[in-house]
Amino acid sequence: MSLSNGHSYLAIPGPSTMPDRVLSAMHRGSPNIYEGELHALCASLWPDLRKVAGTTQNVAAYIGNGHATWEAANANLFSKGDKALVLATGQFGLGWAGTAKSMGIDVELLDFGKSSPPDFTKVEAALRADKEGKIKAVLTTQVDTASTIRTDVAGLRAAMDAAGHPALLAVDCIASLACDEYRMDDWGVDVTVAASQKGLMTPPGIGFVWFSEKARLACAQSDLRTPYWAWAPRADATEFWQYWAGTAPTHHLYGLREALTMIVHEEGLSNVWARHEALAAAVWAAFDVWGSGNPAIAMNVADPADRGRSVTAARFGAPHATRLRTWCETKAGVTLGIGLGMAPPDDPAYHGFLRVAHMGHVNAHMTLGALAVMDAGLKALSIPHGSGALEAAAQVVALAAGA
Numbered sequence: 001m002s003l004s005n006g007h008s009y010l011a012i013p014g015p016s017t018m019p020d021r022v023l024s025a026m027h028r029g030s031p032n033i034y035e036g037e038l039h040a041l042c043a044s045l046w047p048d049l050r051k052v053a054g055t056t057q058n059v060a061a062y063i064g065n066g067h068a069t070w071e072a073a074n075a076n077l078f079s080k081g082d083k084a085l086v087l088a089t090g091q092f093g094l095g096w097a098g099t100a101k102s103m104g105i106d107v108e109l110l111d112f113g114k115s116s117p118p119d120f121t122k123v124e125a126a127l128r129a130d131k132e133g134k135i136k137a138v139l140t141t142q143v144d145t146a147s148t149i150r151t152d153v154a155g156l157r158a159a160m161d162a163a164g165h166p167a168l169l170a171v172d173c174i175a176s177l178a179c180d181e182y183r184m185d186d187w188g189v190d191v192t193v194a195a196s197q198k199g200l201m202t203p204p205g206i207g208f209v210w211f212s213e214k215a216r217l218a219c220a221q222s223d224l225r226t227p228y229w230a231w232a233p234r235a236d237a238t239e240f241w242q243y244w245a246g247t248a249p250t251h252h253l254y255g256l257r258e259a260l261t262m263i264v265h266e267e268g269l270s271n272v273w274a275r276h277e278a279l280a281a282a283v284w285a286a287f288d289v290w291g292s293g294n295p296a297i298a299m300n301v302a303d304p305a306d307r308g309r310s311v312t313a314a315r316f317g318a319p320h321a322t323r324l325r326t327w328c329e330t331k332a333g334v335t336l337g338i339g340l341g342m343a344p345p346d347d348p349a350y351h352g353f354l355r356v357a358h359m360g361h362v363n364a365h366m367t368l369g370a371l372a373v374m375d376a377g378l379k380a381l382s383i384p385h386g387s388g389a390l391e392a393a394a395q396v397v398a399l400a401a402g403a
């Protein structure tokens, strides 16, 4: 039988679960785009968007997804033939490198594989080797959503400084903004990109590019930009249409207003980070116990310090990850993420990987519920596993939440 009727839970790393408040804020007639409340609402978003990224500098917003923000960043950072040093720790650094290459940017790729954080000595060496100063910017992900490796952005900045290289630092925070601690200005980041549908709890459709004054000046002559992608006219808009280079994403803005109110003004950003940290630790505790009874079960990233706080990639041995995902969805209403980029979909090994998201609008009952469903699935499917995972996860939650 199936026990899946009831509120289903999409535990994939984006689009994430949206708060009912975000959904109801969008359920309204179209606002006037020429004057009135939409203009005031939009103006109120910018200070909060700066806060979530930890910057007092510039924000440009686009109707688009994460891929759009890669292209926006590329178009503003580089001229044709400029060099980018791109760090890959899974799937998404490779993706960003691919868009850069196709735009005529000369890409030097440092690929650290699918389970290791970047080795900053290699970054430093690559920058030192660039005697002619051809590298205009270093591109990295904060959290690679496929491998779930987290990059120490402050550590990366320190390595760039140690090399004494003037390259700008650009960070993809699409999977981590408003989940993992992030401080753009304190950490010396020049460009941050993110999208609305992950930690920001709003439907896919808005992409953001934050940029430093230093990046604005260093890129003023860059020749890849076209009128639609240019960041300055959006960040410096004096007329409402200029924020969006055309019609605003009207309904998304009402949803985003509500989401930012919840994150910045109600829960508070540091509490949002702490909640993600605690729920991630609960998931990791469960995996440690499951794996203790079956060496085929393991998280993809060995050291907790190198794991993203919004999503956890794991292996169960093929074909058990796919069997477990299917069971959780059809029998219990929990949809887990596929194992992105770990093996090609037509390779039997593909069915050994999955991801559990704990991103955005999630609380203890959702994460403990997802883990309990997985535990039940392991039992139903007779997949060997250590017992006591739920006890361990509950202990973590109890300790974090306190009395």
Ligand SMILES: *Cc1c(COP(=O)(O)O)cnc(C)c1O
Pocket (backbone or CB within 6 Å): 014, 065, 066, 067, 068, 092, 141, 143, 144, 145, 172, 173, 174, 175, 195, 204
């Ligand atoms: C989701 C994601 C992307 C791609 O975003 P889309 O909105 O799907 O285009 C890029 N980078 C990271 C780290 C992501 O998590």
